[in-house]
Amino acid sequence: MIRIVEPVFGEEEKRAVLEIIESHQITRGRWTKTFEEEFARFVGVEHCFTVCSGTTALFIALKALGVDRGDRVVVPAMSFMATIDAVYLASADPLVIDVDEFYTMDLNQLEDAVRRYRPKVVIPVHLYGGMADMEGIMFLADKYGFYVVEDSAQAHGAELKGRKAGAWGHVGAFSFYASKNVPMGEGGALTTGDGKIAKRIRSWIDFGDQPAFNVRITEFQAAIGTLQLRKLPHRNERRREIATRYSAAMEGSFAVPPEREGSYHVYHLYTLRHPERDRIVDELKKRGIDARVYYTYLLHELRGADHLPTPTAEKFRREVFSIPVHPHLTEDQIEYIAESLVSTVSSGKIVS
Ligand SMILES: Cc1ncc(COP(=O)(O)O)c(C=O)c1O
Structure with missing residues (x-):
């Protein structure tokens, strides 16, 4: 069978995993830091936070933007179920709208939805690796005042007008699940260029400020992710x-x-x-x-x-x-x- 996806690792990944075992620093080490720095630079934003999955990245993005009970979040009809499940997990009410010819959120219907439902957040999905109409969506975000979380789980390195997926919205959410263009096995990341939002994201990741899950990745995942990112x-x-x-x-x-x-x-x-x-x-x-x-x-x-x-x-x-x-x-x-x-x-x- 010619498989639909096939993660491929080389000698570099094998060597890195062995080195991590021998170093005894198997979590929160230099690889995690390196990955976050390199991924932020790659996307073209200031901040990147690794988490354990793309679903977690979407959930934390919504919570960091203040989403809670009674808030509306707009999502497109075509996506993996995590896009809408993250909205429910954040206690908000999703509103599902149609897609355009590119399999991404329909801009005309979005404006209609925003006028009628006044959402707090809109989540465009760059489905299959193709960019949503981010120029139009960010224009509406400015006009009507909502936040944008780009579901970039399928779009590592995708660009529109020279700007990468994850650098257009207020927050970008990525997955590094085994089948993705950058596979770690499991993993995710949030990207943002906004220092205040970055601070709120951190409060959902580091224990201390409020009750939070442990959403960390290990050094093994970070090393594999870094080496895959370079390829x-x-x-x-x-x-x-x-x-x-x-x-x-x-x-x-x-x-x-x-x-x-x-x-x-x-x-x-x-x-x-x-x-x-x-x-x-x-x-x-x-x-x-x-x-x-x-x-x-x-x-x-x-x-x-x-x-x-x-x-x-x-x-x-x-x-x-x-x-x-x-x-x-x-x-x-x-x-x-x-x-x-x-x-x-x-x-x-x-x-x-
Ligand atoms: C569009 C989309 N959003 C979110 C996710 C969730 O990512 P994860 O499986 O890492 O939780 C995925 C993939 O699995 C996805 O394809």
């Missing part, structure tokens, strides 16, 4: 190369992933659309290609949340599927995947 730029480039090859082969037979103008998509997932999605995914699996659907649910359906009409997300949810795009695919595998896909669609053109 990210060329790995993202390779993902983009593979995506370009796929899109050239599949254009006309499938709806290929769109790239927002002025953006740098990092293809955490290469996601296509086709009305015969289920048949195609079955066929690919039979041919040894691990195609998958991200996601089979919309966020408001999961937990019965309030929502505005979501016609685009409802259509996309029935048609999307993702194929392997990780940077260690061989030339033969890339060729085989592209050929298999094209040959599974008999009729040629998509009905959109």
